Amino acid sequence: MEYGILFLTGIFATTVGTLAGSGGFINFPIMILLGIPVHSAIAANKVSNTISSFSSFFYLIKNKKISLKECYWIFPTSISGGICGGLIANFLPASTMLTVALTLLVFAFITSFFNKETFTGNQSLKPKKSSLSGLFSIGMYDGLFGPGQGTLMMHLLNYLKISYVRAVGYARLATFSSCFGAAITYISTGKVIWSYTVCLLLGSLTGAQIGVRIAEKISPKLVKPILQIVTVFLIIQIVISELFH
DSSP states (O other), X not given: OHHHXXXXXXXXXXXXXXXXXXXXXXXHHHHHHTXXXXXXXXXXXHHHHHHHHHHHHHHXXXXXXXXXXXXXXXXXXXXXXXXXXXXXXXXXXXXXXHHHHHHHHHHHHHHHXXXXXXXXXXXXXXXXXXXXXXXXXXXXXHHHTOTTHHHHHHHHHHHTTOOHHHHHHHHHHHHHHHHHHHHHHHHHTTOOOHHHHHHHHHHHHHHHXXXXXXXXXXXXXXXXXXHHHHHHHHHHHHHHHHHTO
């Protein structure tokens, strides 16, 4: 029964995660309710997101929606952050990780109202101070905890004036990179429960392909309000987790 739930959760969570980030806020609490230990639930997220996010990125690069010339530097930056975060996570209690997540998401939500961009910009993504520090920090957060990483990435890419479909592609590459680094650390420390992880992975692969096709058809002007709504839900979910931890 729990395997079927995980498969369906993977489909829904990754569809949402591809469009606006934060599929983790859907599948993480469900895994906890199923009795999966916190670090093993995070590990399942990392492994499944590594493969599903790359499948979304590959689809967009294959269809020439994004360019390797713009994003070659994303992989080493995000994977470095993911490895650092994954290592730190093994020494931190879950309550501390939730506090970090809440702080970052509240900051992203507030600053989104001051940022007038609506994913209609057409700037090139370049390795400059703001993009490098932002990607590394979000990669570290992804390795540290995870839920909210995609949403933070979308906020950052909107701030950098990247158009929506390109933002989805680059966010998926960043997710793949940081999750790959974090997944290595979780696998090496024996935190992965493979039966659960494979079920979530199969659902996530399906959801990734659904989400990336929907992204091609959504009006960019609708994305920012969706992103803000997803951020609010994330904040509420984390607050509830803190209160009942």
